[in-house]
Amino acid sequence: MASELKVPTMAEFFASGTVPEVLFWVGCAGSFDDRAKKITKAFVKILNKANVSFAVLGTEESCTGDPAKRAGNEFLFQMQAVTNIEVLNAYEIKKIVTACPHCFNTIKNEYPGLGGNYEVVHHTQFLKQLLTEGRISMEGGTFKGKRITFHDPCYLGRANGVYEAPRDLIRKLDAELVEMKNCKQKGLCCGAGGAQMFKEPEKGDKDVNIERTEQALETKPDIIAAGCPFCNTMMTDGVKNKEKEDAVEVMDIAEMIATAEDL
Amino acid sequence: MQYLPNIIFIILLIVGVGFFVKNISKLRRNIFLGKEASLTDNKPRRWKNMAKIALGQSKMVVRPIAGALHIIVYISFVIINIEVLEIILDGIFGTHRLFAVLGPVYSFLIGSFEILAFLVIVAVVIFWIRRNVIKLKRFFKPEMEGWPKKDGNLILYIELVLMLLFLTMNAADYQLQQMGADHYVAAGSFPISSFIAPIFENVSVSTLIIIERTAWWAHIAGILFFLNYLYYSKHLHILLAFPNTYYGRLTPKGQFKNLQSVTDEVRMMMDPDADPYAEPAEDAAVPDKFGASDVQDLSWVQLMNAYTCTECGRCTSECPANQTGKKLSPRKIMMDTRDRLEEVGKIIDENNGEFKDDGKQLLNDYISPEELWACTSCNACVEACPISIDPLSIIMDMRQYLVMEQSAAPTDLNNMMGNIENNGAPWPFNQMDRLNWSKES
Numbered sequence: 001m002a003s004e005l006k007v008p009t010m011a012e013f014f015a016s017g018t019v020p021e022v023l024f025w026v027g028c029a030g031s032f033d034d035r036a037k038k039i040t041k042a043f044v045k046i047l048n049k050a051n052v053s054f055a056v057l058g059t060e061e062s063c064t065g066d067p068a069k070r071a072g073n074e075f076l077f078q079m080q081a082v083t084n085i086e087v088l089n090a091y092e093i094k095k096i097v098t099a100c101p102h103c104f105n106t107i108k109n110e111y112p113g114l115g116g117n118y119e120v121v122h123h124t125q126f127l128k129q130l131l132t133e134g135r136i137s138m139e140g141g142t143f144k145g146k147r148i149t150f151h152d153p154c155y156l157g158r159a160n161g162v163y164e165a166p167r168d169l170i171r172k173l174d175a176e177l178v179e180m181k182n183c184k185q186k187g188l189c190c191g192a193g194g195a196q197m198f199k200e201p202e203k204g205d206k207d208v209n210i211e212r213t214e215q216a217l218e219t220k221p222d223i224i225a226a227g228c229p230f231c232n233t234m235m236t237d238g239v240k241n242k243e244k245e246d247a248v249e250v251m252d253i254a255e256m257i258a259t260a261e262d263l
Numbered sequence: 264m265q266y267l268p269n270i271i272f273i274i275l276l277i278v279g280v281g282f283f284v285k286n287i288s289k290l291r292r293n294i295f296l297g298k299e300a301s302l303t304d305n306k307p308r309r310w311k312n313m314a315k316i317a318l319g320q321s322k323m324v325v326r327p328i329a330g331a332l333h334i335i336v337y338i339s340f341v342i343i344n345i346e347v348l349e350i351i352l353d354g355i356f357g358t359h360r361l362f363a364v365l366g367p368v369y370s371f372l373i374g375s376f377e378i379l380a381f382l383v384i385v386a387v388v389i390f391w392i393r394r395n396v397i398k399l400k401r402f403f404k405p406e407m408e409g410w411p412k413k414d415g416n417l418i419l420y421i422e423l424v425l426m427l428l429f430l431t432m433n434a435a436d437y438q439l440q441q442m443g444a445d446h447y448v449a450a451g452s453f454p455i456s457s458f459i460a461p462i463f464e465n466v467s468v469s470t471l472i473i474i475e476r477t478a479w480w481a482h483i484a485g486i487l488f489f490l491n492y493l494y495y496s497k498h499l500h501i502l503l504a505f506p507n508t509y510y511g512r513l514t515p516k517g518q519f520k521n522l523q524s525v526t527d528e529v530r531m532m533m534d535p536d537a538d539p540y541a542e543p544a545e546d547a548a549v550p551d552k553f554g555a556s557d558v559q560d561l562s563w564v565q566l567m568n569a570y571t572c573t574e575c576g577r578c579t580s581e582c583p584a585n586q587t588g589k590k591l592s593p594r595k596i597m598m599d600t601r602d603r604l605e606e607v608g609k610i611i612d613e614n615n616g617e618f619k620d621d622g623k624q625l626l627n628d629y630i631s632p633e634e635l636w637a638c639t640s641c642n643a644c645v646e647a648c649p650i651s652i653d654p655l656s657i658i659m660d661m662r663q664y665l666v667m668e669q670s671a672a673p674t675d676l677n678n679m680m681g682n683i684e685n686n687g688a689p690w691p692f693n694q695m696d697r698l699n700w701s702k703e704s
Contacts, residue, residue: 007701026697028688037700044701058698062687070640071676072554072662074522076683078529109518114526154641159517185646189583194640198689199675202637205588212583 005044009058010091020055022126023093025107027100028063029229035236036229042258043099043123049263050135054097060087064106071195078114081106085116099123099254101156101228102193108160122156124166124227124253131172142260143173146222149180150253151212151235152187153228166227166253173260178219188212190234197230213238217248224250265357272354272483279487286494290570293608297563302510309509312651317508322649326577329393332386336422339379340501343429346376350483360436363450373451377433380426381455387426391419401576404585406595411574414496421492425485432478434459435471444468500573504650507571510564511651516642519659524551554663557624558604561660568652569601578644578654584637591637593644593654599629600657626661635661636673 013020024047029036047054065080084107088096096118098104108120121129130136148170156162163184170177182188191201191208201207213235216224224239226232229252236250251259302309315321320337324330349362362369393399394415402415434456439447441460453460463471493499500507531537555561558569578593579585585592603625611618626632638658645653665671672680679689687694 005701007698009698026700028690031697031700032688032690032692037703040700056698056701059695061697062694063683063689065683067689068680068683069519070659070662071672071680072659072664072666073672073680074525074553074663075528075667076680078521078525079532080683080687082529082533105515105517109515110521113521154639154643155517158642158646160515186581186643188586189639189641189643191583191639194638195676195679196639198679199636199673201587202584202589202591202633204584204590204637208583208587208639211587 005041006048007044008055010055010060010093011058013055014091019092021053022095022097023088023091024054024056025064025096025098025100025103026056026061027098027103027229029233030099031061033229033233035233039099039229039232039252039254042252042263043254045258045263046127046130046136046254046261049261050130052130052135057087064103066102066106067195067198069106069110070193071198077110081111081114081116085111085114088116088118093118095119095121097121097123097126099227099229099252101153101159102230105155105159122162122165122227124156124169125162127254127257128165128168131169136257136261138169138172138257139260141174143175143223143256146175147178147220148173148175148223148225148256149178149216149219149221150183150225150227151180151190151216151231152184153226153231154187154189154193156227157187158185166225169253169257170225173256175223178221180215180219182215188215190228190231192230192234197233209234209238210241213242217242217244221248223256224248225256226250226252269355269357275484275487276351276354279484279490283487283490283494286491289608289612290494290499292611293604294563294566294570296559296604296607297561297566298559300562300564302564305513308513309511312511312513313505313509316511316649316651317504320649325647325649329575332389335379335382335386339383342379343376345372346429347483347486350479354483359446360448360450363448369450370452373433374454377430377453377455380429383426384423387419387423391416394419401580404576404579404592404594406592406598407574407576411497411598414498415574417492418496418498421485421489425482425489428478428482428485430456430459432475432482435463435475435478438463438466439468439471439475442468442471444472497572497574500571500650503567503571507567508651510567512653516645519656522553522663524553552664553667554665555657555660556626556664556668558600558607559618560664561600561657565653565657565660566600566604568654568657569597569604571650572597572601572652573650574598575649577647577649578652581643581647583639583641583643589634589637590631591634593658596630596634596654596657597652600625603629626664630661632665632671635665638662 008020010023026040030040031037062084063080064084065077068080069077096107098107098120101122104120104122107116107118111118127136131138150166150170152163167177188211189208190212216235224235226235232250232252239245239248239250320330320334323333349360352361353359394402433453436447437453437456438460440449493502552560558566572594574594576594582591582593607618610621635658638655640655640659642655645655682689682691686692
């Protein structure tokens, strides 16, 4: 396997008087959740391989406030936002990449009104850009011919209209992209959004992630591709619930690329 | 006495239109009970949206069957109104088929109206079958029981009757023209009603005139009735879809508005020069209520949304919470908002223009916290609405009230928010450990 991860912090860049190309906003899930940390590492491996000059905030990063805002706590959201914006502006950040659509949406759309103006991209958009610029090459080997279905994260797709970047990457892996009956604009939520991730669902017939997993399994996929750490958790739980974890893998697109590149 | 029909017609028209205007001004007043929302920006984009979504029906065809049928009814409704103009002018001046002077153009117009009227009948019958025989699921949610279901069918019956009256009128007219009756000049073409005319073959001229006149009067009276029925039904969308799409959101769906009242407080807290013990000024305004618990806390656009909703249920059928059996139905959110707003409007009417607290509000009396907390904020309902209604914004405003005014969040969410406050993450991990992943293998 590849050598140790190189994860420079903004503080280090600042100390050396240099500026990275992009700030990697890791997010809470990417920092603390065991499953999501694998996505973070996979993405960093790709960044290292492509020699992208990036930095993380590390211990200076804090929750964007997204779950608080969706739960109705505007006050807590704005406290988080204003604090984060102070840090980001102090480092004169221009461009941010993140593997979490919730962080992506909040920083991109809700921070400008509070004084935080940055170019924000989702990691699938960033990877697509690296590919177009020839800074990474993708060999489809490992995934050649595999059936892959992509689950649109609500906050990437419907909320921000990003549908193609993740799909282009999957196609680049020589995989067979199969669509679920609800996809793109009509994509069905995994059940985690709107702060649902952090609470028990209300009484009903079924959990949302089970419904979505059933839709995904209908496509007879080898892999369910995701672009959001929360969707990833929900779909992984769904696949386990259906006892399909031996046949179907839930992977982030960054992980697929890192695997294909044998990183 | 020869002017009696003209006078009766003019009175009917004035009463019909007058009552409609009165209701529309009430509608306007109710909508503007909502809070201000400045939406004067981006005019070209707004006009374009209205042209595309309302006039062009672009989102209706996402569901092809309902979309195609709806377009038939919509186009016919708009075009047949040219005929209504002729009927009104005939009624006022006592003329008959005033536009007949247009000659071949008139024949073309009448011919098209007939074909459209026939297509409307076909569409309305299919709509009725979808609601009453096939029983499409989205028309059978709990909020559709009672009046809403009846309302939906009534509209179909009215449209059917209006079209049948129109064709009967033409058929009798056509037959009278064939018989060379006085006053009935040969004008128009009758591709559909010429098939109905044969049943009138052995009817006397005088009886035929009665049939023709009855159908004519019933048709215009029916149209005036329908115009006034709009306010009491879900059918206002035929008017409000236009302003509603014009004022529809232009920002990304994921962008929720930042509350200015909160921003002001946060700025003050972060300001090192602010005096935390300062007394508020004597004349300081009462701080804004956070979020919404009743219709007056919502913006006028959200209230217009509620009146615009035609209860098609596309939002609810796309809602992940509703699909998995939760109580939440975005359509019910809109219907409740409208019903409560109507109730508030009635109270204002009864109290000489002033609202008196009736001990009720939108929250709890109409919409339960259980519904509000079931939302995943996925925007499927917003995307699904063919006329740019945003149920999600109401849900979020009401959550804000629950959390910031009542501290009534579910325990799990309180834990999550406590974690964010204490350690900057929704889980209880130390912020100092944020970079540990980079050292783990």
